[in-house]
Amino acid sequence: MGRLNSFKIFSNPNTSLVNRTPTGGLEEQSGPLTDVHDENLTILPPPIPFLPSELVDYIASFLFEAHPPTDESASICRVKPRWSDVKGFASASHDLRRMGLSRWVSILIIRTPSDWEVAKKYSQWIRQVKGSNPVTGYPLITHFRRELDCGDGVLVDPRQPTALRTILTHFQHLYAVSIDAHSDVFRDGQNQFAYRDLFQALPPSLRRLEITRAHGPDVRVISTVKSYCPGLEELRLGRCTMFNCFPACDFWESFPFDHDSYMSDQDSNAYARSLSTELSPLRFLRSLRLGLYLIPSTTVLSHRLYHRRNLPAPPSIDWHHVIPQTTPPQGGAARGQTEQLVSLLHQQDPESEFGPRAICDMCIEAVDRVGRKAEEGASAIIQELIPSLEKVQWMNWLSSGHIGLSNYIRLIHH
Structure with missing residues (x-):
């Protein structure tokens, strides 16, 4: 010097x-x-x-805090901070790295079946609350709520068809799970479609469950939930639809006339009563999202075949005659028309028709009142028969991309 x-x-x-x-x-x-x-x-x-370990632990929780997604149609799992925003803390020392990673790995995205082995290795890092410091009030041992976002196919192993169906029970403190269930149908040995259960057991700690892009009936999921996690507080039952499947998957190419399984305003009250009976054992359920559109099943064709040409749609639509004819491919005219129907249904409407700032006026006039009446009636029945339920959500055709939600909140009187 x-x-x-x-x-x-x-x-x-x-x-x-x-x-x-x-x-x-x-x-x-x-x-x-x-x-x-x-x-x-x-x-x-x-x-x-020198900082007390409780205070450092509190700082780590602040830095690594995850937040709910801002888009209501996003995953049920929370969003972690960017790694670039927290890597300085995690790189400062061995102890701080372990403290940071124990929070970071509490929310994981499973993209392939092989990711499960990696995820299970981190299970030992998930700790549980054991009280708080009587002076500072800081937790002595923090419980990191584990959340898993499971992509399509991660619960299916062709080599071991049933091996992964109980994998979720290996994760202690599992709080929220999102499962892309698009693989819940497959072609069997006779080349026929068959349903399969992607999971057969769930941990009792589970409080939030989201199913997306499913083809199978909701009752299969509900049955498992009732058996294994009766303390569930939020349930989202999403479907594979013409609005989230571009181009059409093998299932909808084979069953193009079955979209009324999730889009119909018929018998909505009867459906609500039946569903409530199935869900009644879930005494702590507070939020329910259903992947159904309670509007006439002809709504999509009405918009894309008539409203786009500024024409009102007739009460009944014969798609065979309305869809413009093209040269049929090899296989005959009937097959050509069906392919045109599939292509027409599984397309994204431009933002000028259904975007953040524009919704088709003719669709609003045609289905808004009908849809709201069906939603209000069904929601009232469900909330009456399930006293704990505070919120019911339906899919909303009159939204950007048709993937928005209609919300029905219970009015709580004090």
Whole structure:
């Protein structure tokens, strides 16, 4: 270090002087300042004050805090901060890295079946609350609620068809799960479609469950939920539809006339009563989302074949005659018309028709009142028969991309 001329050292108890050679001498002073003339002096900055482990743990929770997605149609799982925003904390020391990663791995995305082995290795990092510090109030041991976002096919292993059906029970403290159920149908040995259960057991700790892009009946999922996690608080039952499947999957190419399984305004009250009977054992259920559109099943054809041409749609639509004819491919005219229907249904409407700032006026006039009446009636029945239920959601045709929601909130009187 170069020469220090008249360097003043404050009598601060946090000031550290180390590696000082004995030449020159430095007498302790009772006053605030000491003049130093020493060529061989190394000065270190004040040490970082010691922080209680509870406070560091609290800081880590703040930095790694996950938040609900801002888009209501997004996954049920929370959104973690960007790794670039927290890697400094996790890289500072071994202890801080473990503290940070224990929070980071509490929310994982499973993209392939092989990811399960990696995810299970992190299970030991998930801890549980054991009380709080009586002075600071900070938790002594933090419980990180585990959440898993499971992609399409991760619960299916062709080599072991049933091996993954109970994998979710291996995760302690599992709080929320989103499952892309698009693989719940397959072609069997006779090339016929068959349903399969992607999971046969769930951990009792589960409080939030989301199923997306399913083809099979909801009752199969509900049955498993009732058996294994009666404490469930939120349930989302989503379907594979013409609005989230571009182009059409093998199932809808084979069954293009069955879209009324999730789009119909007929018998909605009877459906609500039947569903409520199935869900009644879930005494803590507060939020229910259903992947159904309670509107006439002809709504899509009405819009795409008539409203686009600024024409009102007739009460009954014969799609064979309305869809413009093209040269049929090899296989005959009937097959050609069916392919045209599939193509017409599984297409995205432009934002000028159904976007953030525009909704087809003719569709609003045609289905808004009908749809709201069906939704209100069905929601009232469900909320009456399931006293704990605070919110019911339906899919909303009159929304951007047709993937928005209609919300029905129970009015709570105090």
